[in-house]
Amino acid sequence: MQIDPKALRAAFSQFMTGVTVVTARSPGGDLIGFTANSFTSVSLDPPLLLVCPGRHLSSFDAFARAEHFAVSVLAEGQEHVSNLFAKSGTDRFAQADYDLDPNGAALISGRAAGFSCQTFQRVPAGDHMLLIGQITGFDKQPLPPLGYCPDGYFSLSKERQADAASASRKETIASVILRQGQNLLLDANGHLPSTQVGETAGARSALRGFLDGLGIEAHLGPVYSIYDETAGLRRKVLLGRVSEKAPTAPLQPHPISKTASLRQPTDALNVMLARFAAEHQSQSFGLYIGDAQQGEIHLLDKD
Ligand SMILES: Cc1cc2nc3c(=O)[nH]c(=O)nc-3n(C[C@H](O)[C@H](O)[C@H](O)COP(=O)(O)O)c2cc1C
Structure with a gap:
């Protein structure tokens, strides 16, 4: 071989x-x-x-x-x-x-x-x-x-803290910032791939099932952001990667350098994507925990 x-x-x-x-x-x-x-x-x-x-x-x-x-x-x-x-x-x-x-x-x-x-x-x-x-x-x-791990550094205790916080919520939507080289992979509306998290499964396994269903072979990395969109709705965002040559349909590639032109369904997601684009340039990623207006950023990876 x-x-x-x-x-x-x-x-x-x-x-x-x-x-x-x-x-x-x-x-x-x-x-x-x-x-x-x-x-x-x-x-x-x-x-x-x-x-x-x-x-x-x-x-x-x-x-x-x-x-x-x-x-x-x-x-x-x-x-x-x-x-x-x-x-x-x-x-x-x-x-x-x-x-x-x-x-x-x-x-x-x-x-x-x-x-x-x-x-x-x-x-x-x-x-x-x-x-x-x-x-x-x-x-x-x-x-x-x-x-x-392949997606960079991770901090188990912070991820657990974040999981414990999200476990107390009823409804969670999981989204993924899915990178392939210098592109983001987005759905047909230009939104981050997202799915509802069931009562028993975690965000990671919900996303895994969702991406498998689309036929996308992705590696899911660390948690990137967790915040309350509204009183009853929590958003959990993971970083993910698809290898360079892997097929991406039905998702569409979009250059990370042009994220400013994207419109996500909520302002908080727009702000988060702007943070991601800036952090991608410096390769210094943080974990955000908070609500849609304010929160704390814990560094995941600093260059
Ligand atoms: C997380 C991580 C793990 C690494 N592990 C090794 C290793 O086990 N052995 C090694 O030779 N280089 C490893 N490297 C790469 C070296 O740290 C890097 O090549 C080195 O610091 C370059 O030093 P130099 O400029 O003195 O040549 C690793 C780098 C990172 C970021």
């Missing part, structure tokens, strides 16, 4: 993970670090973990030689730290808060957990390396961890 690396990467990314920042010192003593979701717990006795630095990293050779390294498991709200340590060409440590562990490696402040390691084994593996560390110290904080 011919393996398409892009398709394989997409299949790998169906495995939801947390996010870590892996740090060490270069041979010259500089702090180095990168964002990694390849973290795996390996053994309790001896205590071992592994991460997989890629050969593409500017710090690869330094990690391949490091005798010590540290892993910080990021907490909810640390999307910006993940983005910082994934972005090339920035002075990462000038912009991050951290402490030094006894081995001199940086542990990110506000983390959900931290592990200090002595390098135990290095296993070259294709375009990555398995870097196995023996844990010399660790901590666990009472903070919920940050999640990562």
Whole structure:
């Protein structure tokens, strides 16, 4: 079978993970670090973990030689730290808060957990390396961890909070901001695909059933907005994605850059779409919880 690396990467990314920042010192003593979701717990006795630095990293050779390294498991709200340590060409440590562990490696402040390691084994593996560390110290904080899935970061506790709030409502309409490349997929009226949520099913499964019924193969991502349209009507909006070549009929593609020309059935949806278009430009998405007039935005993903 011919393996398409892009398709394989997409299949790998169906495995939801947390996010870590892996740090060490270069041979010259500089702090180095990168964002990694390849973290795996390996053994309790001896205590071992592994991460997989890629050969593409500017710090690869330094990690391949490091005798010590540290892993910080990021907490909810640390999307910006993940983005910082994934972005090339920035002075990462000038912009991050951290402490030094006894081995001199940086542990990110506000983390959900931290592990200090002595390098135990290095296993070259294709375009990555398995870097196995023996844990010399660790901590666990009472903070919920940050999640990562194909549609970006997610925060389970915020989604649960939002679900609990919406469970107290009688009627809910679920809508999806469905992206395909640089387009939004809309129904024949130019509206976001939307469906009524039954009493027992959640918004996600209602949308899943609705899109399946249309024959649209979509990946549903994080909750984007939850608000009360009227006293008895709640709107829950999810982000979703359809892969580039997948058929989209009966939905119609519309450029995200031209969302300003769209008219949704309510003003609140127009405002939300304008927010989405702006956030799409900066790739910094927030979760909105409130009512049609005012609410709170919790950052999902900040670049
Ligand atoms: C959520 C997430 C997880 C990542 N996981 C890994 C990983 O496990 N291994 C890896 O080599 N790169 C991973 N990367 C990419 C690196 O963080 C990125 O290529 C690196 O920071 C670039 O550093 P450089 O500019 O020093 O080369 C990940 C990026 C993100 C956003």
